[in-house]
Amino acid sequence: MIRGFLFDLDGVLVDTAKFHFLAWQRMAGELGIAFGHDENEQLKGVSRRASLEKILAWGGQTLPEAEMEHWMTTKNAWYLEHTASMTSADVLPGASEFLRNAHQAGYLIALGSASKNALPILEKVGLLNFFDATVDGNDVTASKPDPSVFLEGARKLNLQPHECVVVEDAAAGIEAALRAGMLALGLGAPEALPQAHRVLPDLQGQDPRSLVADLETRAAAAHSAADRAKTPSTNLPS
Numbered sequence: 001m002i003r004g005f006l007f008d009l010d011g012v013l014v015d016t017a018k019f020h021f022l023a024w025q026r027m028a029g030e031l032g033i034a035f036g037h038d039e040n041e042q043l044k045g046v047s048r049r050a051s052l053e054k055i056l057a058w059g060g061q062t063l064p065e066a067e068m069e070h071w072m073t074t075k076n077a078w079y080l081e082h083t084a085s086m087t088s089a090d091v092l093p094g095a096s097e098f099l100r101n102a103h104q105a106g107y108l109i110a111l112g113s114a115s116k117n118a119l120p121i122l123e124k125v126g127l128l129n130f131f132d133a134t135v136d137g138n139d140v141t142a143s144k145p146d147p148s149v150f151l152e153g154a155r156k157l158n159l160q161p162h163e164c165v166v167v168e169d170a171a172a173g174i175e176a177a178l179r180a181g182m183l184a185l186g187l188g189a190p191e192a193l194p195q196a197h198r199v200l201p202d203l204q205g206q207d208p209r210s211l212v213a214d215l216e217t218r219a220a221a222a223h224s225a226a227d228r229a230k231t232p233s234t235n236l237p238s
């Protein structure tokens with residue numbers, strides 16, 4: 001039985017991806033590395049250090065640790081300049097209502113974000129009070145698709161993994177949810193998140209209880225189909 005939700009932050013509750021993009025693009029420009037939307041897409045859910053390593057690799061560059069630290073600090077300062085003016089108007093469509101309804105319906109709610117800036121951003125946009133537990137980039141170092149961030153979230157909620165639904169916008173996050181043994185709801189384009197149990201454009205108009213019932217039905221059907229594929233058919237011609 002599902003008893004809790006684990007929410008990713010960027011791309012699920014707020015659209016901070018555009019600010020990460022602007023900051024990484026500025027840094028890449030200074031290092032002479034091409035950086036566009038396709039590259040940014042591959043950084044969703046990826047930690048700050050792992051993102052920097054990927055960008056440098058795309059540019060065929062390596063840097064000593066002190067310069068890595070410099071660019072991570074500089075990129076973060078640029079990112080924070082962009083997020084400074086965020087308000088409740090920056091919450092993605094349907095997210096506040098969904099959190100409120102899920103809380104009222106008795107579900108436990110945790111954050112599972114790779115971002116070290118997650119808590120001040122949740123506070124700034126007025127969502128922090130909905131959370132029973134938070135896990136962010138300060139608590140875990142392994143990047144999604146490693147499942148640690150969600151397993152730690154379930155542990156903090158005192159729930160088993162199979163009692164949790166993860167809400168994610170990144171393929172790496174969906175993979176992390178499945179590796180954790182949780183149900184995975186994707187937000188975005190279905191073709192970008194083929195592993196999710198279900199994909200929706202956003203949380204607008206979604207009732208938490210109905211959504212959970214639908215996800216459980218889909219997961220049970222997928223499980224039966226996987227079992228059938230494993231069992232040799234008795235009707236094969238001999």
Ligand code: B16
Nearest residue numbers: 009010044045048113114115116117
């Ligand atoms: P920070 P999420 C992730 O947030 C972002 O998607 C990713 O682009 C970013 O690099 C990462 O947080 C680390 O963020 O630099 O603020 O620590 O999607 O896991 O909520």
Ligand code: MG
Nearest residue numbers: 008010011169
């Ligand atoms: Mg995300």
